[in-house]
Amino acid sequence: MKRSSVLTVILCLAGGASTALAVDFPPKKERPEPVGDPVFPKPKNPSHPTTFYASMVPLNLGKIKDRCEEDSLSGPEAWERLQWLKACHKGLLVATYNSINGDDGTTDDQKIATIESEWFFVGGDRNKPKVRPNYLTFGTATYENPLQWYAPRAASAACTEFPAGYQVLGECTSSCYEPDQKLLFSDGEKPIGEALERLEDQVMTLTDESTLDFVNLQSRKVKHYTRSATPTKHQILTISSQSGGELKVTKNHPLLTSEGLMIEAGNLKVGDRLVQIDGQSDAIVAISEKEYFGRVFNIQPEADSQPGQIVIAQGFLSGSSWFQNDGYEYVNRLILRRNVPEELFQEEEAVP
Numbered sequence: 066m067k068r069s070s071v072l073t074v075i076l077c078l079a080g081g082a083s084t085a086l087a088v089d090f091p092p093k094k095e096r097p098e099p100v101g102d103p104v105f106p107k108p109k110n111p112s113h114p115t116t117f118y119a120s121m122v123p124l125n126l127g128k129i130k131d132r133c134e135e136d137s138l139s140g141p142e143a144w145e146r147l148q149w150l151k152a153c154h155k156g157l158l159v160a161t162y163n164s165i166n167g168d169d170g171t172t173d174d175q176k177i178a179t180i181e182s183e184w185f186f187v188g189g190d191r192n193k194p195k196v197r198p199n200y201l202t203f204g205t206a207t208y209e210n211p212l213q214w215y216a217p218r219a220a221s222a223a224c225t226e227f228p229a230g231y232q233v234l235g236e237c238t239s240s241c242y243e244p245d246q247k248l249l250f251s252d253g254e255k256p257i258g259e260a261l262e263r264l265e266d267q268v269m270t271l272t273d274e275s276t277l278d279f280v281n282l283q284s285r286k287v288k289h290y291t292r293s294a295t296p297t298k299h300q301i302l303t304i305s306s307q308s309g310g311e312l313k314v315t316k317n318h319p320l321l322t323s324e325g326l327m328i329e330a331g332n333l334k335v336g337d338r339l340v341q342i343d344g345q346s347d348a349i350v351a352i353s354e355k356e357y358f359g360r361v362f363n364i365q366p367e368a369d370s371q372p373g374q375i376v377i378a379q380g381f382l383s384g385s386s387w388f389q390n391d392g393y394e395y396v397n398r399l400i401l402r403r404n405v406p407e408e409l410f411q412e413e414e415a416v417p
Contacts, residue, residue, distance in 0.1 A: 136202045136215055143200035148220035161233055187391055204234045241363035243313045249377035251284040257362040261290045271372040277325055277403045280344035285366040291386050292362050299361055302330050305351040312379050315361055319384030325401040327384050340382040371400045
């Protein structure tokens with residue numbers, strides 16, 4: 066789905082699920098207020114319930130409750146829910162697509178196919194299912210669930226109506242950093258929690274041509290932030306380096322090592338070496354784990370390359386949330402190599 070005109074804010078949970086919505090950046094003053102009346106058509110199949118679909122709830126960070134933590138689904142369950150929606154509430158999926166992208170003239174089936182492709186498969190390749198697919202969660206316009214109602218997790222579930230007043234809250238996905246962890250933005254370092262509140266829209270990343278011997282930076286537009294939907298318990302690793310640096314991240318957060326590999330923090334050990342902003346390696350001297358109660362955060366820039374998805378956290382090269390979702394297949398793979406003459410590779414290939 067094209068989101069070139071919006072900065073997306075995704076609300077996330079480490080290793081779990083979260084709510085995601087697109088918000089205009091900068092905010093458009095003419096954006097309509099939330100509506101309580103039905104605005105989308107009901108399903109055309111007369112055998113299905115006559116549920117009408119209200120518009121997506123505008124993002125309100127201060128009112129989000131426990132929807133995604135309570136409605137946490139596994140990958141197979143997320144797939145089953147989508148199939149139930151396709152069978153029983155096709156109009157809702159079309160309305161969701163239109164809420165994010167506008168009505169771009171594609172058919173209803175094409176819109177639903179796009180949702181399915183982007184939420185469940187890496188790059189739309191059905192041979193590469195996402196480890197953490199997205200799925201819809203529902204509630205009232207105040208982000209509550211007064212009836213304790215959840216959409217089915219089985220495609221074969223009966224086609225029932227949504228409770229009165231319930232509508233799409235957004236997608237669920239993953240993340241990440243504690244809020245005080247500083248990332249490098251175009252105008253300097255800022256705690257990621259503060260950057261989200263200000264909706265900073267330019268973050269520093271590696272250039273597409275960067276190598277371990279030539280680390281170069283550029284400013285890129287922020288595609289989206291991630292933030293856990295509600296304060297909750299997270300297992301946080303504090304990683305201390307020989308130079309005195311320190312990072313606080315969740316276990317599934319990707320970090321770049323001196324070998325050029327993107328590794329989840331939970332798989333790092335003392336003696337492994339991280340990469341500083343100037344390309345120098347820095348040995349890990351201690352890793353401790355603690356339970357943290359609060360929200361965690363992450364960020365994803367607009368970039369089409371793996372180096373372009375590497376940001377700078379507390380002076381270290383760190384993977385964006387892209388490596389936890391669409392780019393998960395690149396975790397534990399070589400992302401940056403050292404400068405080696407091309408002819409050397411050619412000579413090696415010529416050896417029988």
